Amino acid sequence: MSNIHPTAIVDPRAQIDATASIGPYSVIGAHVVIGAGTTVGAHCVIDGRTTVGRDNQIFQFNSIGAIPQDKKYGGEPTELVIGDRNTIREFCTLNLGVPQAGGITTVGDDNWIMAYTHIAHDCHVGNHTTLANNTTLAGHVELGDWVTVGGLTGIHQFVKVGAHAMVGFASAVAQDVPPFMLVDGNPLAVRGYNVVGLRRRGFTPERLGAVKQMHKLLYRQGLTLEAARAAIGDLAQAAPEAGGDVAMMEQFLAGATRGIAR
Template sequence: MSSIHPTAIVDPQAELDDSVSVGPYTVIGPHVKVGTGTSIGAHCVLEGRTTIGRDNRIFQFNSIGAIPQDKKYAGEPTGLVIGDRNTIREFCTFNIGVPGAGGITTVGDDNWIMAYTHIAHDCHVGHRTTLANSTTLAGHVELGDWVTVGGLTGIHQFVKVGAHAMVGFASAVSQDVPPFMLVDGNPLAVRGYNTVGLRRRGFSSERLAAVRQMHKLLYREGRTLEQAREAIRALAAQTPAAADDVALMDGFLANATRGIAR
């Protein structure tokens, strides 16, 4: 049976699984869908065309699915989709998308999203990310799987952060961050690669060596980006165990649109 506090206001058209719990004074709009086992704390507002998966923990005082902070938005039927098993702490704001850019904001599965995080319109957050307190994603930002972002960090619109990258505390991210890299600062600088995170995720010594070599080719030998990409692609044959990692890096570099962080 669902557990909806008597002070909560849930629109009759909202679709909540019977196992969903809703805390006091929360407001849920007519186009919201919430999956099995998700809990929603007190004083939250869930609105817009928002779909939330199963087993999420949404703490108190969150704004989920509000219209984008974009002057061009004129009420179009855009959306927000949140996956499964996410933890969303207090005072976060997630916005729906805008037309012309896909019209949808997405958050994947198993993310740990800490207090005061803002996810703007048309952002795409992958799986198993960690976004520390007061992380701010401007519109159209893309975060790959396993990305970690330190607190008080701002990420410029249209920036991409590759899988397994780590962004340090209080950074200003205005260029794309390649996978596996460790960056921080204002202005942003590449400090190395995410050794600790990769080891925690079970990367073998061969894969770690390949990541170390990709970092060297990109940042330590004075190569142009195209020269570095050519050398990186050759690593797949030299280290077959890291072929997927090499492909991930090469694909990211091929699609970087704001230049890569240096």
């Protein structure tokens, strides 16, 4: 293929779409699948059972699909699946899963992954996220859609960050972050809700009002978590347009395993 640089080393068993391109000195392993329109820059290594979708832009010096940094891993056929239209900047590391946790690491669509980001084994990154430089996701982390993570932030293993949440610069995230919330610091603290991001995404005044009320119930009225959850459940009747947002919050709180940032 003319769009594979002659210095690249591509295993003949790799499945690379005719419209994809591979830059100089990159190495592509035998079990890799790369979709249409995806560009891989110079000096990248894509290995393992890694599937990369359409129209991704992978910049130079990335390690994608390497074995997990987990001592339990014993060479099992685990996976990394990357969706479509993602931008992955320089020096990022995205690892395969481990069998004990399902064996798959996933990255969705339309994500903006900045330099030196690490996505560890069995992480699940949603769609439209922004991960600023040096974001570090430990194993089993889950990021919902539209999450924004500030630079130099570390997220502890098994932590979940809900959709539309924003994590500020240089934060240490060791508890689950509910949807819509704005958090930062070490120790982590909830500063408010992500009103600017929600407005940019077209949230109506009624939906914003419901999010504001959920924030108030969780963090401003001195309620126990159980009492706050019960009150949040009643919001769907008061603000029908925000029913989906309320349901998302209820589901997240019900599934929180590390306690929520409060």
